[in-house]
Amino acid sequence: MSLATTTIAPAGEESRIRWADLAPFIALALIVLFGALVNSNFVSSANLLNVITRSAFIAIIGVGATFVISSGGLDLSVGSMMAFITGIMIMAMNYLAPAFGPWAIPMGAGVALIVGSLCGLFNGLIVTMGRIEPFIVTLGTMGIFRAFITFMTDGGSLSIDRSLREAYRPVYFGNFLGVPYPVLITFAVVMVGAFLLYKTKYGRRLTSAGSNVEVARFSGVNVAKVRTIAYVIQGFCVAVAAICYVPRLGAATPTTGQLWELQVITAVVIGGTLLRGGRGRIGGTVAGALILEVIANVMVLSDMVSEYLVAAVQGAIIIIAMLAHRFTANR
Amino acid sequence: MKSMTLKTGLLLSTVTTALALSFGAAQAQDRNITMAVSIPAATHGWTGGVVYHAEQAEKEIEAAFPNIDVVLSTASSATAQVSSLEDLSSTRKLDALVILPFTSEELTGPVAQVKEKGTFIAVVDRGLADPSIQDLYVAGDNIAVGANTATWLSDKLGGEGEIVVLRGIPTVIDDERIKGFSDVIGKTKIKILDIQYANWNQDEAFKLMQDYLAKYPKIDAVWANDDDMLLGVIEAVDQAGRKDIKYALGGNGMKQVIEMVKEGDERTPVSTPYPPSMIKSAMYMTAAQFAGQAPMRGSFLLGAPLITPENADQFYFPESPF
Known part of the structure; x- marks a missing residue:
């Protein structure tokens, strides 16, 4: 992961800003160091691979959220949307399995990507055309998607066809030269996302729309279009995460992806993206996602905290990380 | 999308049942005992099972006892359950209420009000804050x-x-x-x-x-x-x-x-029941109170015997979502 992030750091800016950009990685390194001191099992390759693979979902969705948030928007529906796409994808695969065998998997994944992009487009159009606060719009669609998955599962669980299960499992559990597939997929999403955000005209328009709408409009940026595309990117990323998620447990339930939206937003903000828009840090988002998973992992591996207080310590560490970030940024 | 069409069918049938209920006054006259059932909506596996078994019991009881009319209502929160209780009790005379309360404290007052009108109260799973309100209590252990x-x-x-x-x-x-x-x-x-x-x-x-x-x-x-x-x-x-x-x-x-x-899994050879079908036990017992006048007042604590390969069939409901 660290390899990916060093290439992303924007070149040619003042060293002061670059120092601030490093803050999430320094925080991650400190937590990893702490984990290694607490329990030697933490640094075992099996544990580290587990944690990095697990953080892939939040990281992939986080890349999309970095676009939405730096454009001045917000998407609270990602957790429910992820569950909804998972449900649709499983139904599509089960329907196609008798006719197409294992080919049902890529076809179902294709359906997921289309449905995800459409969900994002739906959010984006209501926000921009309807001129409604993104907080309210996505709060509404969050409920809608959650109700759909509950309806599709009858409150129970929706499992993938047994014949597909074995063929699909490697997408989460398999690896290429020792690197798990979800990590490779995250890497690809991060590279494409970073290219879009930092190297294209679209990326620059997006951040300018996020930092000051009026100025962006006067300089000829179609703010509505730019923001709508950001939501479509978000929906696409959610679908990519869903494709990696299904092979893990092979089922969708009404609790799938619950509260992920908060984890995603936390990861994005810890990573240095401004919640009010105007600045996006994709590498930082990945570091943020890793920080969240590593904290949870260290909490279980250490015996220091009662099981009743784990959430309090997690919350405190996140706040401390943000304070440290602010401190380094102001120097 | 087989299950999708199935669901559309289900939705349609729900709509038609609702229509049939509002128009079927003649039929309701023969059914002179009304049993209202108030349960949480299917938001996760276990409550999904509660809804499934309540629906099954509704069909079975109405077929078995022609004088009992079962009215089923699901609620997605404690507040919604209070409102649905008010709606149920203000529009008709309830002879019996079977309720799985969302929370103990919030539902105690509203259920007590229903009780004042002379309704038989059966409480399932989560007890009310004041146990003197209930006539029948059914729960798992x-x-x-x-x-x-x-x-x-x-x-x-x-x-x-x-x-x-x-x-x-x-x-x-x-x-x-x-x-x-x-x-x-x-x-x-x-x-x-x-x-x-x-x-x-x-x-x-x-x-x-x-x-x-x-x-x-x-x-x-x-x-x-x-x-x-x-x-x-x-x-x-x-x-x-x-x-x-x-x-x-x-x-x-x-x-x-x-x-x-x-299947005789070696690592998971047993489970323990805390069955959502306990709603069914409560509905059947309430029906017996009215239809057969079998005394049903008291508390009924379901045992939690181990589910083993020998008795697993008794606990297996392939159609239920849970």
Whole structure:
């Protein structure tokens, strides 16, 4: 992961800003160091691979959220949307399995990507055309998607066809030269996302729309279009995460992806993206996602905290990380 | 999309039933006893099972007792349940109310008001704050769920070994199960290495189990306290390829796990029921109170016998979502 992030750091800016950009990685390194001191099992390759693979979902969705948030928007529906796409994808695969065998998997994944992009487009159009606060719009669609998955599962669980299960499992559990597939997929999403955000005209328009709408409009940026595309990117990323998620447990339930939206937003903000828009840090988002998973992992591996207080310590560490970030940024 | 069409059909039939109910006044005249059933909406596996079994019981009771009219109402929150109680009791005379309360405190007052009109009250699962309101109380035994599993496990492990435990959501239900379990384990030489919350969520159980596996090189058994979480646990154990775990147990009697028990799975040979079908017990008992005048006032605590390959068929409902 660290390899990916060093290439992303924007070149040619003042060293002061670059120092601030490093803050999430320094925080991650400190937590990893702490984990290694607490329990030697933490640094075992099996544990580290587990944690990095697990953080892939939040990281992939986080890349999309970095676009939405730096454009001045917000998407609270990602957790429910992820569950909804998972449900649709499983139904599509089960329907196609008798006719197409294992080919049902890529076809179902294709359906997921289309449905995800459409969900994002739906959010984006209501926000921009309807001129409604993104907080309210996505709060509404969050409920809608959650109700759909509950309806599709009858409150129970929706499992993938047994014949597909074995063929699909490697997408989460398999690896290429020792690197798990979800990590490779995250890497690809991060590279494409970073290219879009930092190297294209679209990326620059997006951040300018996020930092000051009026100025962006006067300089000829179609703010509505730019923001709508950001939501479509978000929906696409959610679908990519869903494709990696299904092979893990092979089922969708009404609790799938619950509260992920908060984890995603936390990861994005810890990573240095401004919640009010105007600045996006994709590498930082990945570091943020890793920080969240590593904290949870260290909490279980250490015996220091009662099981009743784990959430309090997690919350405190996140706040401390943000304070440290602010401190380094102001120097 | 077979199941999608099935669902559309279901939706249509619900609409037609609603229409039939409002227009079918003539039919309602023969049915001179009204039994209202108020339950939480299907938001997760267990409540999904409650809704399924309540719907089944509604059909069966109305077919068996032509004078009883069952009115089923689901609510998505405690507030919504209070409103639906008000609607039910203001529009018709209720002879009986079977209720699975969302929360004890918030529903106590509204149920007491229904009671004042002379309605027979049957409370299921979660008790009200004032037990004098209920005529009939039907519930599962969470302490036994924990205790029976612990007794079985310590038997199989020969009274010693090292185990890990996953907790659900911090609630009375979870506390009682853990208490029943740890009280029995405390009397043996079995050591509980770790106990953490995974919120009755498959994903969180998967992650927690991965962490347990990384932390402890040898684990003899794991108790997930719930079958939904057990599925996540098993996935994590299989993925890590760990052979030291002799037993992985859950609880609740989810159909996927009952299937494993039936097939004689070596690692998960038993489960413990905390059946959502207890709503059915309460509805049948209430119907008996009116139709057969069999006395049904009192408390009925369902046992939590172990589900084994021999008796698994009694607990298996392939059509139920849970």
